Amino acid sequence: MxxxxxxxxxxxxxxxxxxxxxxxxxxxxxxxxxxxxxxxxxxxxxxxxxxxxxxxxxxxxxxxxxxxxxxxxxxxxxxxxxxxxxxxxxxxxxxxxxxxxxxxxxxxxxxxxxxxxxxxxxxxxxxxxxxxxxxxxxxxxxxxPVAPRESAGRWKWNADGTLSVSLRFTPLDGARFLAGAVRAEYERTRTVSDDDLPVPAGVPRNAAGALETVSGEPDSEVRPANRRDLWRHVPSNVAPAVVAMADMVHEGIAMPDLAPGAEILIHAGDGVESAHLDDGPALSAAEVGEASCGAARREVLSARVSGRPGRLALLGLGRKKRAPNKALVKALFVRDRCCQMPGCERTRHLHAHHVVLWSAGGATDPDNLILLCGSCHRALHRGEFGIAAHGGQRFSFHWPDGAPIDVAPSMRAPGQWRPNADVASDATxxxxxxxxxxxxxxxxxxxxxxxxxxxxxxxxx
Known part of the structure; x- marks a missing residue:
């Protein structure tokens, strides 16, 4: 016992x-x-x-x-x-x-x-x-029947602030990834002189236009020795190449005005102890300076609101306009990140909902706006639950009978637990x-x- x-x-x-x-x-x-x-x-x-x-x-x-x-x-x-x-x-x-x-x-x-x-x-x-x-x-x-193999990947921020990524590719997707890593590594490390490399007559190229080795000829005669491995092999450490691939995508693909996750968001300001990535680890002054040189980076200023550090100080529109503007919607995404109905956590197709309806005199400002997914938004208007605004961008949820909906239920064991005497101590x-x-x-x-x-x-x- x-x-x-x-x-x-x-x-x-x-x-x-x-x-x-x-x-x-x-x-x-x-x-x-x-x-x-x-x-x-x-x-x-x-x-x-x-x-x-x-x-x-x-x-x-x-x-x-x-x-x-x-x-x-x-x-x-x-x-x-x-x-x-x-x-x-x-x-x-x-x-x-x-x-x-x-x-x-x-x-x-x-x-x-x-x-x-x-x-x-x-x-x-x-x-x-x-x-x-x-x-x-x-x-x-x-x-x-075995489902077709699909490529998959997961990521997570580690306790030391580094990012871990785990990837599992189908054979063809894996080949595409490795080919892209080779090209990105070449682009990352090439010099100006590499653009005008003389190509000996008779040296064949592959389907992608890359130089191939001629049988019997040393590699140094086909291309400079310091480029040899980059042309022929996948780098053993692909991390720099992957970062280069990400930079190429950033620069080459235009995004809509509102595209959560497509920008590098850095939180800074009086209400933040140290600059940090949005929903990510802290950044050193040198890292903030490095990020400032990038085009896909936006700084999010946070301030103390009602004595609560880190709460976004958002600029509202009051009663001037019903629909929030792009800047306000972006800030709401940074603040809420997902549907705010407890237990939902959907991150796509979110609506900016007026807690006090616009028709009832509600203002278009952060104290009255909250993000809800389409399903929860419809359920709210059907009366399946309710939301109350308490100022300072604080909200609470309740069932139709007024009982509160816990955002994170506590784990309370019923009564005093005792082990089961019927289970042998060496059963496992x-x-x-x-x-x-x-x-x-x-x-x-x-x-x-x-x-x-x-x-x-x-x-x-």
Missing amino acids: FDGADPSSLADEVLEARVIGYAAQITALTAQFFAHVAVLEERRSWSGPGISSLAQWLSWKAEITQRTAHEQVRVARALRGLPVIRAAFAQGRLSYSKVRALTRVATDVREQELVNLALSCTASQVERAVRAMRQIDAANGTDE VPVGGGRLELGYATEVIYAVWEWKERNAAAVAA
């Missing part, structure tokens, strides 16, 4: 036992969480203004990222038809990592063997086995362990599944 002991006061063996025991408890509680999520999805009680999916509701109410929530909903849906996996999960014997992997290949016929395998393997070994099974199923034509520890003989394991498992199919076919006949 949970005794509230300070972990630093425990002996090593007790501490290790409790870590393993709590892992089992977390697994069992996670299973209960998924059981409730599955019922919640069936009832659709999560739906409401601004909420288009259960994953979006989980992201808002349970403080889970939408990417994680989408995967959790998938697992919860799959577990409905997998009673053996569901039972082992509830007993704390299968961790969420194992269950998440198994649900990608499990069926009601296969699950018993998959559970037996997972109980004797680590989570990483289960992942390996599932990847192999998906490849076998795809080769045998028994797997679900693999019963076998050691090296996974993947080929042998898959061969045995598929033999069992084929035997089951033959028996089922014989009974049906």
